[in-house]
Amino acid sequence: MLKKQPLLSILLYLLLGIGSVAMLFPFVWMVSTSFKSDIQLYAWPPVWLPLPLQVDNYVKAFTKLPFGLWFGNTALVTILSVCGTLLSCTVAAYGFARYRAPGRTALFMIMISTMMIPWTVVMIPKFFLFTQIGWVNSFLPLTVPTFLGNAFYVFLLRQFFLTVPPDTEEAAKIDGAGVFSILWHVVLPVTVPVLITVAIFQFDAAWNDFLQPLIYLNKQELFTIALGMNFFNGQFEVQWNYLMAVACVAMLPTVILFFIGQKYFVQGIALTGMKG
């Protein structure tokens, strides 16, 4: 239809092009600023390609504050929480998808409704609980709960398991294979795309999490990168080129994962029935 109307398709490209430039501008500005010298930062008209590139900014930013340590902390918390999520959620989702039991439907409905609970409602009692058991100022409140499942991911994985025909699993069961052996050898190999989706979602959630570290981590040596950037930003005289350098590095893992996982996310959207 559009092929007969070249004018319309030019207009379409123009609209999409302008929008794309607008979308990418903040990124370009951030990256450009991260390579600027102090003088270029204040130059008028604004410098877009700062030459020579001040690669040094990255080194200086990381030595000015212990960003290396904070990146390490964030990586540790993120990796643990991705492992915890994958383990606990696949197991629970498999139970919901394949095993009949009294109360299953009710529990499933309860699980769906827990997604509605605002974080502020449970925030204070959870903080109190973790204070009581001495977990504040440790990574435990950020990691241990991920080993106890997550309603959204369990739902997502269950929806996927339901689309897998159970024939092979039944056959393995007759051969005497146990639940975990079937799950590991038969089910998970065909579940890889959804597992990647869940892993990336959780990676992003943990990597970018701000609220929980804010509540549970008060010691600077335990800071995550999110807290570190907030701390840097709160200082009296913000050095924007350094802060943008840190922001670039902080965004990099999620950008890379976006390009790896893009096609899987779209499958996930279809799977959860978000399209109705």
Next chain:
Amino acid sequence: MRKPKSLLRRKEAWIFYMLISPWLIHLIALDAGPMLASLYFSFTEWNMLTPPEWIGLSNYIFALSKDPLFWKSLSITFGFAVLSVPLNLVVGLALALLLNVSLPGTRLFRTIYYLPSQINGVAVMVMWIFVFNPELGLLNSLLGLFGIQGPGWIFDPDWALPSLIFMSLWSVGGGTMIWLAGLKGIPDSLYESAMLDGAGSWKRFVYITLPLLTPTIFFNLITGVIGALQKFGEAYVMTKGGPLNSTRFFNFHLYDYAFSKFEMGYASALAWLLFIIILVLTLIVFSTSGRWVYYGGEKK
């Protein structure tokens, strides 16, 4: 009657509960328990150091009648939701319609629009603080090239909330992907027969696309409203609720009471008030959905 079968059933049930047991712990210790505790705390005065003291409905009464910032923060939050949610719905759908056209390059455009919605957290907020910077920022630098003196954006009480609404548009691509999935679900045959009947593109949009997209509108509306009413990070990291409380979102107000003033009882009451508001709104949308959401092939 048949014993082996009931034995099998029991084994199956046992395995089910074994598999979901980690999540059951989560449900009890981190969802249901804290929820009940929070409800109890909302009727108490409590600083977390001394035992909570029962004060009945006082926290709720204080919120509704005495706290000068309660209604302000609530209206700021609703103002944000009322403007940002429809804006994101309309722009998201318009974008999806443009991206749904099969022309070379639309895949690249999809990636570009989708990317910002998947990048978030403090790094993005810090990036935007600098975009909004009145002297050195991207926006005022661009405006300056045209000789326009830009506003103070998030540093100006009149502009701060609109700035955050503007910023929310940057991640419109997430909703767009869901719109696109919805558009894919509409059979081409409907459009073809409408074209045979002589329906123009606007008529096809109004009578075919929109009705069949109502489940997607429903989903994006609900998730959009729930998300908008719970905004926090932007206010905490970017504006500290200011300037002059102009971005004091409800949850920022709540957090301030909980972790700056350590009035945990009052903060719990605030949390429940917002929860009730969200529940009521969701119920309203759900109960009206029968009238305007069309599920293809559904038997009523």
